[in-house]
Amino acid sequence: MVSRTVSAFAAEEEKRVLSLKPVLAPLHGSYGDHPHQVYDAWPARDPGAPLVILLHGGYWRYDRMHLTPFAAYLREQGFDVLLPGFRRSGGAGGYPETFDDVARIVDTLSQGRPYLLAGHCSGGHLALWCAARGLLPPGSRWHTTGLPAGVLALAPLTDLAATRRDGLSNGAALQLLGGEDVFEERLPSVDPLTLLREAGTTGVPTVLLHGAVDEEVPLTQFADYAAVHRDLKTIVLPGTGHYTLIEPGAPGARAVADTLGEMSAAFGARRPHHDSRKAPQT
Template sequence: MSVYRNFNQVELDKQYNVRGGIPDFLDIFSRWSHSSAAFRSANRVLENIPYGINETQNLDFFPAATAGRPLLVFIHGGYWQSLDKSDFSYLAAPYIKRDINVAVVNYRLAPTVGMDEIVADNRDALIWLYRNAETLAFDRDKIFLSGHSAGGHLTATMVSIDWTTHGLPANVLKGACAISGLYDLEPIRLCYLNKAVGLTPAQVEQFSPTKKLPAVNTPLILTVGGNESDEYHRLQAEYAELLGAKGMEIQIVRQADGHHFDAVDRLGDAENELGKAMLQLIERFS
């Protein structure tokens, strides 16, 4: 029986079970953790800066050598229910090398909280960073955002926020990069992931980027691993088509190969097309 589009339950679950298609995913997570710990040991970092009162509402900040430089913020993935900012410090390497500040954000996770709180945490982290730019010595008018998987969804969601209702400029985000993003939450609600995420139909409507497009033309890079499931490619294609129809500036970085976790590694590689695209976008405003 069809559950979503032409998929039955088993087929739909397989489309979104990224770990199931990557047998060595635990080795990848271990590499991320060790590489990130080594990067933090070798570079200046302000760890676990709170932006809220919950112990999970914190971020790591890697300062540039020069005051007044841009900031790249990264939101980690993990299907809104796993992983940690400390796993992704390694991504900061090519940006720090080019005198660009980097912040990696933690947020509360499902099933302890729902999508409303997860979105609010990431919004509040960006507000906190904007308001504390002088203390952290970066240029609040040059904030860029990136995220992977669930973080790609949250990145697209942040791009659609009306920041003026929070006392920030409408164009507070000068550019963004969503990697392997989940732009329509309906298949998440209908697959195995919802046992932890707990999405309701109302939340799907409220927090699906395809249903709430940006009001401000924020330059947006979209990418997905070449070998990822058909659903990941479909989600990106449909979101890109909607953005394009609205006249938004989008850049598709096509990856000829690579699975779900290779895709995020490429953000931290200045020699890869994705890393190059992110650096070029930031440097446009530098």
């Protein structure tokens, strides 16, 4: 296990963002029978607003509540936002259940609408994996040709082997895949970097956005992924850490909203309009 120390800047950022009060969504629903197979919805006022499905982080272990303020913020920027839960490591999830749920989310909750898929940290890993599902063998349980209109990966984990090697979050990658005995066998079907190495592209417009001073995810994860994804767009925000990308109103979060707006316009959706109405607070 590799020990890491973080700066006072990074520690304060993490505490500030993760202690934000959760925001109650106006609508809730389910996509399955398990208690984790649920979603929160923040519908936009404009029925033609771009649809964004958000995949939360937390090293595949933690729930979505820390991302509710950001989901509400994106709704205020004019997006139609869905924030799903899914079965997670350390409980009912891990391999294959987490991936089953995420595949089901993107295959069904969009209801046939074009959508942008965004994810932060381990949610970014899952978003990049969704973009690469077309690269899986046709016999794979997760293979599909129905892909997102675009993917925005926010400070994502892109390389599960490096995540294991660096001991991130106390062996989170090993826990996700079920341990050392099966890690190498399962890796090729769920690792974005491995899936891309031969193909070089997923065919899905993809943007990787991260802070230049991210101390949570090693910067090599971003650089190594960019090195094999030939048509990836990378945005690096100076002076920005890991968590302010999902902090409502912070410069990082504004950059995320602006990027989602540009991506949605590229596939023909209306540019979102800022909505001043606030989502209700819990």
